[in-house]
Amino acid sequence: MSTPERSASGYAWWGVLVLALSAFIFNTTEFVPVALLSAIGDSLQMKATDVGLMLTIYAWTVAVASLPLMLLTRHIERRKLLTGVFGLFIASHILTGVAWNFPVLVAGRIGIACAHAIFWSISVSLVVRLAPPGQKSRALGMLGMGTSIAMVAGIPLGRVIGETLGWRETFLAIAAAAAATLLMLRFALPKLESQQAGSFKSLPVLFKKPMLVSLYLITVLVVCAHFTSYTYIEPFIHHVGRESNDRITYLLILFGAAGIPAAIGFNRVFPQRPEQFLRASVFAICVCLLVLFPCALNIVTLSVHTAVWGGAVVCFGLAMQAWVLRLAPDAADLAVSIYSGLYNVGIGAGALLGNHIANDFGIAWLGTFGGVAGGLGAVVCALALRLYGSHHPPIDKDAHAMH
Numbered sequence: 001m002s003t004p005e006r007s008a009s010g011y012a013w014w015g016v017l018v019l020a021l022s023a024f025i026f027n028t029t030e031f032v033p034v035a036l037l038s039a040i041g042d043s044l045q046m047k048a049t050d051v052g053l054m055l056t057i058y059a060w061t062v063a064v065a066s067l068p069l070m071l072l073t074r075h076i077e078r079r080k081l082l083t084g085v086f087g088l089f090i091a092s093h094i095l096t097g098v099a100w101n102f103p104v105l106v107a108g109r110i111g112i113a114c115a116h117a118i119f120w121s122i123s124v125s126l127v128v129r130l131a132p133p134g135q136k137s138r139a140l141g142m143l144g145m146g147t148s149i150a151m152v153a154g155i156p157l158g159r160v161i162g163e164t165l166g167w168r169e170t171f172l173a174i175a176a177a178a179a180a181t182l183l184m185l186r187f188a189l190p191k192l193e194s195q196q197a198g199s200f201k202s203l204p205v206l207f208k209k210p211m212l213v214s215l216y217l218i219t220v221l222v223v224c225a226h227f228t229s230y231t232y233i234e235p236f237i238h239h240v241g242r243e244s245n246d247r248i249t250y251l252l253i254l255f256g257a258a259g260i261p262a263a264i265g266f267n268r269v270f271p272q273r274p275e276q277f278l279r280a281s282v283f284a285i286c287v288c289l290l291v292l293f294p295c296a297l298n299i300v301t302l303s304v305h306t307a308v309w310g311g312a313v314v315c316f317g318l319a320m321q322a323w324v325l326r327l328a329p330d331a332a333d334l335a336v337s338i339y340s341g342l343y344n345v346g347i348g349a350g351a352l353l354g355n356h357i358a359n360d361f362g363i364a365w366l367g368t369f370g371g372v373a374g375g376l377g378a379v380v381c382a383l384a385l386r387l388y389g390s391h392h393p394p395i396d397k398d399a400h401a402m403h
Helices: 004-043 053-072 078-097 102-130 136-164 167-188 202-206 210-230 233-239 245-257 259-269 274-290 299-327 332-360 363-391
Strands: none
Touching: 004 053, 004 078, 004 102, 004 136, 004 167, 004 233, 053 102, 053 332, 078 102, 078 167, 102 136, 102 299, 102 332, 136 167, 136 245, 136 259, 136 299, 202 332, 210 233, 210 274, 210 299, 210 332, 210 363, 233 245, 233 363, 245 259, 245 299, 259 299, 274 299, 274 363, 299 332, 332 363
């Protein structure tokens, strides 16, 4: 016989699962253009590397909009807010799917980016609130699993749909999936009044925390390094590795699949060793970028490299979110909103840097330049953890305070 507590716990996990599904959809649409650059470029008579600037525009829209939109909506009940977010998300995908030129395509992507900005500002703290006591890391791991599965299934599936039916149909299919998810959200989520969102008054307090400021700097450097290469991974594998379209799809699946054991490992290892976990993930990303070119010359080494790289990126994202929550429990939405904005500054900077590297030096140099930026992030990470890392309580000790 189930107890009321167990029933409530089960209901809470349904909410976490639907938010993880939402994360899957939002991450699929953010990065699916990576798998469709050539198709979009051919359709609009543009170079694939120039179409990649669409990711910069998207990311920098998120970066600029995250904090203002979070503060503008901070008093809105969360289920109602998510309904509006998904409405904007669906309408913008329809516009993207029927876009007749690049400016209209960008306009649709800007609408999606605004929805993205609000979703990622509130979703991390929502899964923590919904999770049963002491299960914060598990809930964050499930949200990370949604991100990983987007890489495993969403992006390659988007590529398959794009190659079979056309890239426009990929975005229309995402709109349909979002509509179904919206219905699930309405049933699975209870009413959730805004809590611990923070305000403008919280900003000076947050920026007086040296470890939090260090994390924000690490985010920009490491994410920029990663997306210098990852944004153009499809043309990179095609031109440098000389691989077929089927193998490119396989490698994209492998990149995302590696995130699933990474998310499980995060749940088991991070609460006990948060400093070592973060340091290792940053170092692994840096090394993967530096050895990208030699590994791309053989499908076996490229497969191993891709698996390590994909797992390290997921570990990095989960660890950073957990650290941000740990350092700002009283202004969680605000702190995560700033993190999300800066993450997208890194994405946009990486896509722009990668575009210049590919055009000025050649696409084979993407990993080398990205590795240098990643190395700066690794140095900042090591110094920050050495100076400030041990001054804070373990990640799960503040779990109850987040409810």
